[in-house]
Amino acid sequence: MSLYSHSIQINTDRCAGRMRCMRTCPTQAIRVRSGKALMLEEKCIDCGECITACPNGAIVPLTNPFGELTKFRHTIAIPSPALYAQFGREILPDKILNGLKKIGFDDAFDQALTCGEISFAIQEYIRDYKGPKPLISNTCPVIVRLIQVRYPDLVDLLIPIDNPREIAAREIKKKKARQYGLNEKDIGAFYLTPCPSKMISIKQPAEKGKSHLDGAIAISDIYGPLLSAMEAVANESYRKSLENICILGIGWAMVGGICRTLRLRNSLSVSGLTDIIKVFDDIERGKLRNIDYIEAYSCLQGCVGGSLTVENVYISYNKILKLIETLEFEKIKACPDIREVRKRYQEKYFFMEGKIEVRPLKPLDDDLTRAIAKRKQKDDLYETLPKIDCGACGSPTCLTFAEDVVKGEAKLADCVIKSAGQELSAAAPGRKSRIPLKGKEPCNL
Amino acid sequence: MSGENVLSQSFEIIGGNFGRAGKASTTVKDILKELGIDPSIIRRTAIATYEAEMNVVMYAEKGEMTLRVTPEMVHLHLQDQGPGIPDIKLAMKEGYSTATPEMREMGFGAGMGLPNIKKNSDLFEISSEVGKGTRLEIVIYLNPKVKANP
Numbered sequence: 168m169s170l171y172s173h174s175i176q177i178n179t180d181r182c183a184g185r186m187r188c189m190r191t192c193p194t195q196a197i198r199v200r201s202g203k204a205l206m207l208e209e210k211c212i213d214c215g216e217c218i219t220a221c222p223n224g225a226i227v228p229l230t231n232p233f234g235e236l237t238k239f240r241h242t243i244a245i246p247s248p249a250l251y252a253q254f255g256r257e258i259l260p261d262k263i264l265n266g267l268k269k270i271g272f273d274d275a276f277d278q279a280l281t282c283g284e285i286s287f288a289i290q291e292y293i294r295d296y297k298g299p300k301p302l303i304s305n306t307c308p309v310i311v312r313l314i315q316v317r318y319p320d321l322v323d324l325l326i327p328i329d330n331p332r333e334i335a336a337r338e339i340k341k342k343k344a345r346q347y348g349l350n351e352k353d354i355g356a357f358y359l360t361p362c363p364s365k366m367i368s369i370k371q372p373a374e375k376g377k378s379h380l381d382g383a384i385a386i387s388d389i390y391g392p393l394l395s396a397m398e399a400v401a402n403e404s405y406r407k408s409l410e411n412i413c414i415l416g417i418g419w420a421m422v423g424g425i426c427r428t429l430r431l432r433n434s435l436s437v438s439g440l441t442d443i444i445k446v447f448d449d450i451e452r453g454k455l456r457n458i459d460y461i462e463a464y465s466c467l468q469g470c471v472g473g474s475l476t477v478e479n480v481y482i483s484y485n486k487i488l489k490l491i492e493t494l495e496f497e498k499i500k501a502c503p504d505i506r507e508v509r510k511r512y513q514e515k516y517f518f519m520e521g522k523i524e525v526r527p528l529k530p531l532d533d534d535l536t537r538a539i540a541k542r543k544q545k546d547d548l549y550e551t552l553p554k555i556d557c558g559a560c561g562s563p564t565c566l567t568f569a570e571d572v573v574k575g576e577a578k579l580a581d582c583v584i585k586s587a588g589q590e591l592s593a594a595a596p597g598r599k600s601r602i603p604l605k606g607k608e609p610c611n612l
Numbered sequence: 613m614s615g616e617n618v619l620s621q622s623f624e625i626i627g628g629n630f631g632r633a634g635k636a637s638t639t640v641k642d643i644l645k646e647l648g649i650d651p652s653i654i655r656r657t658a659i660a661t662y663e664a665e666m667n668v669v670m671y672a673e674k675g676e677m678t679l680r681v682t683p684e685m686v687h688l689h690l691q692d693q694g695p696g697i698p699d700i701k702l703a704m705k706e707g708y709s710t711a712t713p714e715m716r717e718m719g720f721g722a723g724m725g726l727p728n729i730k731k732n733s734d735l736f737e738i739s740s741e742v743g744k745g746t747r748l749e750i751v752i753y754l755n756p757k758v759k760a761n762p
């Protein structure tokens with residue numbers, strides 16, 4: 168079986184080999200072989216870009232279907248704060264949590280409170296931290312994978328404070344087990360997720376044996392039922408509902424939210440993989456050493472931009488921002504008690520249960536001498552390729568094709584343009600030396 | 613020490629071109645990752661190459677960086693055409709910098725580049741001819757136990 172779990176699956180029957188996914192993939196983890204897309208498990212970081220790119224709907228997220236709740240005696244929904252951004256401005260978290268209890272969950276837990284506590288814990292950690300900087304947030308599983316796979320030398324910069332979703336699940340299960348006299352195994356904690364990647368951090372956590380969560384349900388799957396159910400929920404007073412919102416926690420839904428609500432001065436907020444890769448490259452070069460903390464989200468604008476959300480990302484981003492501004496203006500601070508957080512921080516309550524391990528890509532060869540030889544072969548081969556990145560060979564670029572050939576994963580003959588050129592020159596005896604095709608020449612064929 | 617066991621690649625660096633700045637050191641880093649070099653060695657090389665590359669971009673007209681990887685070491689050679697460094701001892705001092713206010717605006721000019729290169733390499737040599745250019749030689753051993761002993 169495969170070594171790595173993924174939260175994305177390619178449905179081969181539906182795949183028409185159109186290569187959009189292959190071209191979109193930011194880590195070059197997709198090939199098209201025999202007309203079908205194929206995922207290279209080692210390279211995939213579960214960002215989900217391919218799900219959106221596929222015109223045939225052949226790439227699907229592997230979240231739990233809504234309706235698998237019956238396996239447990241007691242079920243709890245733990246919504247990502249991004250859920251709070253999916254509905255109009257008048258609909259506040261109170262109402263959403265009540266709605267969730269109407270659609271089949273026995274309980275709904277406001278994760279924003281835990282997020283708030285963890286914001287404080289992050290602040291504590293940064294204050295006492297003396298090691299290399301900047302520290303990087305670990306809340307987005309795609310970022311964690313990106314670092315494990317492509318930036319293994321940065322893995323120690325990932326902050327060792329655990330995720331709100333894990334701590335929330337751990338604590339609420341303990342509490343409910345006590346309250347109802349249940350075994351923790353009988354309680355199902357389900358994360359309502361804006362992205363498929365949370366599934367990998369549940370199925371194959373980067374740092375510990377087992378997640379405290381039992382599954383993840385797509386926000387897009389519960390959106391419809393939840394919207395109807397909320398019609399029957401009586402409206403609380405707006406002011407009262409506002410007072411239940413933890414300003415520190417709500418910000419976790421959007422990029423920059425943590426740094427803003429904590430008022431961290433030397434921090435940076437980045438979203439979108441392209442920009443994140445630039446920032447990580449800078450960190451590797453030793454720049455950004457004066458930055459304390461980097462909030463990084465794979466999705467543009469943060470989790471409100473997740474591929475399993477419903478509302479337009481700019482509208483949902485704005486809803487959270489306005490909510491934070493309102494709370495600031497009204498001076499509402501339903502925050503966790505910092506002294507309590509400090510006490511638990513000392514007791515290691517917030518720390519990850521293990522260390523995040525690196526997972527670097529396999530080198531060209533395990534033996535350095537042979538790897539050097541292969542790298543040279545790759546360079547030489549690349550020089551003979553057309554360099555037009557047409558993708559017809561089934562690799563996303565000519566450079567990745569050269570690498571695939573050197574690794575023995577593709578055949579040189581798969582380059583249709585090069586093969587056509589060779590047939591032509593073989594058929595034209597007048598030409599003595601075969602000139603490798605370059606640039607746009609093949610268009611003249 | 614040549615032939616099959618050595619990977620050698622050169623990169624051109626153009627002075628004043630901040631748009632492309634950092635490209636050579638990024639490529640070096642990618643090569644080392646492909647070869648499966650230890651992450652801590654990659655980190656040290658990345659810092660050293662970036663600082664060296666940026667010095668050429670900031671102070672020289674143009675230069676060339678040559679990377680050589682052998683089963684024992686990462687070897688970097690930089691030669692630029694530029695003003696050269698009149699007082700190398702001074703230039704090597706932490707905090708010494710002749711960066712312009714514009715460069716400082718961009719976050720350079722802490723005077724930490726050369727000291728950081730030295731700190732991150734096992735062997736480091738610098739020589740310069742005023743009016744002609746500067747030459748750097750950097751060696752980072754792949755096996756951490758093989759330290760600098762000539």
Ligand SMILES: Nc1ncnc2c1ncn2[C@@H]1O[C@H](COP(=O)(O)OP(=O)(O)OP(=O)(O)O)[C@@H](O)[C@H]1O
Nearest residue numbers: 667671696703709710711720721722723724725726
């Ligand atoms: N290639 C070079 N050509 C000419 N002068 C150089 C060169 N490299 C360094 N110098 C001189 O040496 C000084 C110190 O260099 P160093 O890299 O240590 O600091 P910096 O470049 O000024 O600042 P930082 O590297 O922290 O951004 C420079 O300010 C410059 O005067």
Ligand code: SF4
Nearest residue numbers: 307362464466470473
């Ligand atoms: S930014 Fe948020 S929604 Fe997007 S992949 Fe990361 S955790 Fe998921």
Ligand SMILES: [Mg+2]
Nearest residue numbers: 663667725726
């Ligand atoms: Mg410098």
